[in-house]
Amino acid sequence: MLQRRERRAPWRVRYAGGVVVMAALLVVAMTLALMVGSVHLPAGTVLEVVARRLGAGGLDVSVLDDRIVWELRLPRVLGAAATGAGLALCGAVLQSLTRNDLADPYLLGISNGAAVGAVSVIVLGVSFAGLVGTALVGVGAFAGALAALALVLVLAAGRTGALPPTRVVLAGVAIGQVCAAYTSFVVLLSGDRDAARRVLSWTLGSLAGVRWSGAVTLVVLVLLTFALVMAYTSALDAFAFGEVSAGSLGVSVQATRWTLMVATALVTAGLVSFTGAIGFVGLVVPHLVRLACGPLHRRLLPLSALAGALLLVLADTLARTVVPEQEVPVGVVTAAVGAPVFAWLLRREGRSA
Amino acid sequence: MRLEVQDVSWVRRGARVLDRVTASVPAGSVTGLIGPNGSGKTSLLTLLAGLARPTSGHVRLGEREASDVPTRERARLVALLEQQATTSLDLTARQVVDLGRIPHRGRWPGSADPATGVVEQAMVAAHVAHLADRRWQTLSGGERQRVQLARSLAQQPSVLMLDEPTNHLDLGHQIDLLRTVRRLGVTTVAALHDLDLAAAYCDRLVVLAGGRVVASGPVAEVLSSPLVERVYGVRAEVERHAVAERLTVVWHP
Numbered sequence: 036m037l038q039r040r041e042r043r044a045p046w047r048v049r050y051a052g053g054v055v056v057m058a059a060l061l062v063v064a065m066t067l068a069l070m071v072g073s074v075h076l077p078a079g080t081v082l083e084v085v086a087r088r089l090g091a092g093g094l095d096v097s098v099l100d101d102r103i104v105w106e107l108r109l110p111r112v113l114g115a116a117a118t119g120a121g122l123a124l125c126g127a128v129l130q131s132l133t134r135n136d137l138a139d140p141y142l143l144g145i146s147n148g149a150a151v152g153a154v155s156v157i158v159l160g161v162s163f164a165g166l167v168g169t170a171l172v173g174v175g176a177f178a179g180a181l182a183a184l185a186l187v188l189v190l191a192a193g194r195t196g197a198l199p200p201t202r203v204v205l206a207g208v209a210i211g212q213v214c215a216a217y218t219s220f221v222v223l224l225s226g227d228r229d230a231a232r233r234v235l236s237w238t239l240g241s242l243a244g245v246r247w248s249g250a251v252t253l254v255v256l257v258l259l260t261f262a263l264v265m266a267y268t269s270a271l272d273a274f275a276f277g278e279v280s281a282g283s284l285g286v287s288v289q290a291t292r293w294t295l296m297v298a299t300a301l302v303t304a305g306l307v308s309f310t311g312a313i314g315f316v317g318l319v320v321p322h323l324v325r326l327a328c329g330p331l332h333r334r335l336l337p338l339s340a341l342a343g344a345l346l347l348v349l350a351d352t353l354a355r356t357v358v359p360e361q362e363v364p365v366g367v368v369t370a371a372v373g374a375p376v377f378a379w380l381l382r383r384e385g386r387s388a
Numbered sequence: 389m390r391l392e393v394q395d396v397s398w399v400r401r402g403a404r405v406l407d408r409v410t411a412s413v414p415a416g417s418v419t420g421l422i423g424p425n426g427s428g429k430t431s432l433l434t435l436l437a438g439l440a441r442p443t444s445g446h447v448r449l450g451e452r453e454a455s456d457v458p459t460r461e462r463a464r465l466v467a468l469l470e471q472q473a474t475t476s477l478d479l480t481a482r483q484v485v486d487l488g489r490i491p492h493r494g495r496w497p498g499s500a501d502p503a504t505g506v507v508e509q510a511m512v513a514a515h516v517a518h519l520a521d522r523r524w525q526t527l528s529g530g531e532r533q534r535v536q537l538a539r540s541l542a543q544q545p546s547v548l549m550l551d552e553p554t555n556h557l558d559l560g561h562q563i564d565l566l567r568t569v570r571r572l573g574v575t576t577v578a579a580l581h582d583l584d585l586a587a588a589y590c591d592r593l594v595v596l597a598g599g600r601v602v603a604s605g606p607v608a609e610v611l612s613s614p615l616v617e618r619v620y621g622v623r624a625e626v627e628r629h630a631v632a633e634r635l636t637v638v639w640h641p
Contacts, residue, residue: 136476268497269490276473276487282439284543285463285491330477333497 050334053327057341061116064345068112068352069104073360076100085109106247114245114309115351115365116344117253119316121260121306123343125299126317127324127335128264131271132295133200139318140303143296144207146312147214148183149176149304150238153311154218157233158225172237173244173308179214180304186210188297198292239364240313242351249309260302261340267295268332275330315369316343319377326380346373389450389465389546389575390415391436396445398431405431406442407599413577413592418570420586420607421579423596424620429579430551432596436577437549438462449547463491467540468549472556473532475524481535482520485511488542507542514538514568530561537565541572550578554585587611587635595619611635 069081080096084104087096125140133142141147152175190206192198218238222231245253264271270291273281278288303317320343321335328334350368357363391413398406406428413419421429434440435447438454447454449465457465467488485507493501511517514537519527527535533553540548548569554562562582566589569576580586586593587607594604597619603610616624616637624639 134476265497266495269493269495272487273490275475275477275479275484276470277475279439279468279470280473282459283437283463283466283468284487285460287459325478329483330479331483 050328050338054337054341057338057345061341061345061348064348064352065112065116068115068348069108071352071356072103072108074103076104080104110247110250111242111245111351112348113250114253115242115347117250117257118242118306118310118313119320119343119345119347119350120340121253121257121302121343122313122317122347123320123324123339124257124260124264124336125303127321127332127339128267128271128295128299129317130321131274131330131332132292133204134274134277135200135204136322137318138204139314140299140306141211141312141314141317142207143203143300144183144187144210144214145180145300145303145307146238146314147211147218148186149180149307149312150218150234151183151214152176152179153237154221154234155179157237158221158227158230176237176311177304177308180300180307183210183214184297184300184304197289198296200292203296236364237311239366240311241354241362241365242310242347243355243362245309253306253309256302256305257340260298261336263298264295264336265333267291268336271295271332310365312366313347313369314366315373316347319373320346323377323380391547391575391577392446392448393432393436394446394448396432396435396442396447398435398440399443400431405599406435408445409596409599409601411594411601411604413575415575416573417591418576418578418589419592419594420590421577421594421596422581422583422586422619423602427596428599429596431599432594433468433549433551433577433579436547437466437468439468460491463543465545466547466549467543467545469533469536469540469551469553471552472529473536477524479524480520481516481522481524481527481531481538482507482511484524484535485516485538485542488539491543503544506544507538510538510541513541513572515564529556530558530564533557533561533565534568537568546575548572548574548576550576552579552581554580554582583611583616583637587637588632607635611637 066078066081070076070078080100081104084096084101086092087094088105122140126138129138129140129142130136153172156172156175187203187206187210190209191202218234222234270286273284273286282288321339324335324339324342328338346369350372351365353372354363354365354368393409393411396406396409397404409432421432423429435442436454438449438457441455449457488510489501489507492503493499508517511520514534516531516534516538519531519535524532550569554565557565562585566585570589578590590607592605593607593610595602595610595615602619603615611626613624613626616622616626622639624637626635626637628634629636
């Protein structure tokens with residue numbers, strides 16, 4: 036027993052240390068994100084604005100600084116953190132559930148389905164209930180994602196109501212391809228260059244449109260997601276050796292699979308409707324975190340959420356500052372920044388194994 | 389815990405995989421399930437483990453209907469050791485064994501295990517204590533199967549189900565694994581292909597062919613030359629080995 040404690044304690048301490056370091060890095064990154072932009076503000080000003088708004092001092096704050104930090108940058112930064120955390124959580128859960136390393140949050144046709152909705156709004160100018168512009172693109176994307184999800188589930192579910200992972204992956208690919216074909220067709224047919232550019236930038240994702248209402252929605256959505264998936268950490272661990280093994284460990288395999296697949300798909304659809312389909316975060320962050328802390332979900336999920344948030348906050352900051360006077364789609368940045376890091380870690384892992 | 393199968397039929401994807409099977413497993417015994425490929429051994433184990441519901445008939449764990457036992461409670465009563473467990477995850481042996489505690493712990497992370505030291509005891513019992521910090525991917529086939537046995541034991545089951553547990557093991561590891569199981573004294577049902585191993589380590593046999601029970605009872609009463617010929621279509625002599633003092637099967641090509 037003594038020996039066991041000696042061996043285990045350092046792991047817990049190291050993990051807790053990792054969480055604290057990641058959380059601190061996230062706070063630093065968010066502060067940095069609030070400082071930089073078309074107008075650079077010193078850290079002191081940023082902190083004073085936030086402190087004043089939270090009712091703690093910081094009396095000599097200019098109206099302009101307040102507007103830049105509190106109205107424009109903070110919602111976007113919070114939205115980025117929430118979206119990154121949400122994508123990483125959904126990716127981690129789906130990879131475990133399907134035992135597929137290539138699974139990402141868009142597995143169930145979400146991104147292509149959302150693109151169909153978004154494109155219909157952008158190119159065909161569909162209008163609904165007086166909604167126009169960006170807000171309606173979000174509504175269209177959400178509706179498209181839900182429709183694709185429903186089709187994938189109908190295709191994948193067997194007659195017995197089981198949801199075999201291979202069928203889910205295949206159905207997701209099939210529906211995704213149909214949606215992609217529709218999207219390309221509509222864009223080409225319209226012949227509208229501006230629409231084509233808007234569609235492309237939407238499919239690469241952007242956090243530019245996130246205001247306070249969106250940020251709060253995203254944060255609440257992701258906190259709920261976190262609570263849900265943390266209730267399934269043991270069940271997800273039990274899938275390590277497949278579904279028969281999970282069943283023999285007392286996990287209700289079908290109920291768990293349906294709950295988590297539908298829940299993560301709905302969350303992803305929600306994220307996509309605000310930000311477009313941001314690639315790479317949900318696929319790669321869980322792998323990076325697994326390299327650091329192992330595959331057990333009670334460690335993997337909290338750290339993935341933090342790492343996803345950190346990655347997307349940094350990527351979005353780069354996206355809006357790297358080219359002056361212009362925004363780079365954040366999906367381009369996540370891939371450009373994340374992929375080399377991932378490759379480096381894979382090689383390192385390869386040497387140590 | 390005593391197991392009872394009464395008049396069980398199971399139709400799966402349109403095929404009748406078990407046909408009016410009746411058998412019993414006395415508490416504390418090691419019972420071998422033997423029969424050719426596709427005879428229904430794994431199907432019967434699946435039903436006994438409560439992982440599926442038969443089309444008709446009764447499967448009883450002790451006094452209760454197996455399918456009435458709630459999933460988590462069932463996992464505390466019955467553990468299953470599969471033919472070959474595979475994962476792509478980078479788990480340590482101890483983490484694999486610790487999976488066996490899932491049905492005993494609460495669902496939230498950090499919830500306390502009602503018993504302490506079970507994982508360590510299970511690893512000692514399965515002779516894998518020295519492998520605790522090794523990674524699963526670096527273990528040999530024999531080591532993996534023993535770690536999975538330790539995982540089953542960590543469930544503290546009243547019944548152990550083994551589905552052809554020795555299939556991928558060499559002779560030494562086959563004997564080692566079955567001897568370990570034998571010593572536990574837990575009610576055990578083992579699907580086995582090797583008749584010599586079945587004769588050496590089982591108290592009783594249930595012989596299946598085409599989804600039906602062909603014979604069942606104590607090993608010495610069941611295992612015979614005519615039975616082997618009838619069930620496997622192989623001419624063989626079953627005789628008591630003078631030195632080993634157990635039944636052995638000698639087959640003729």
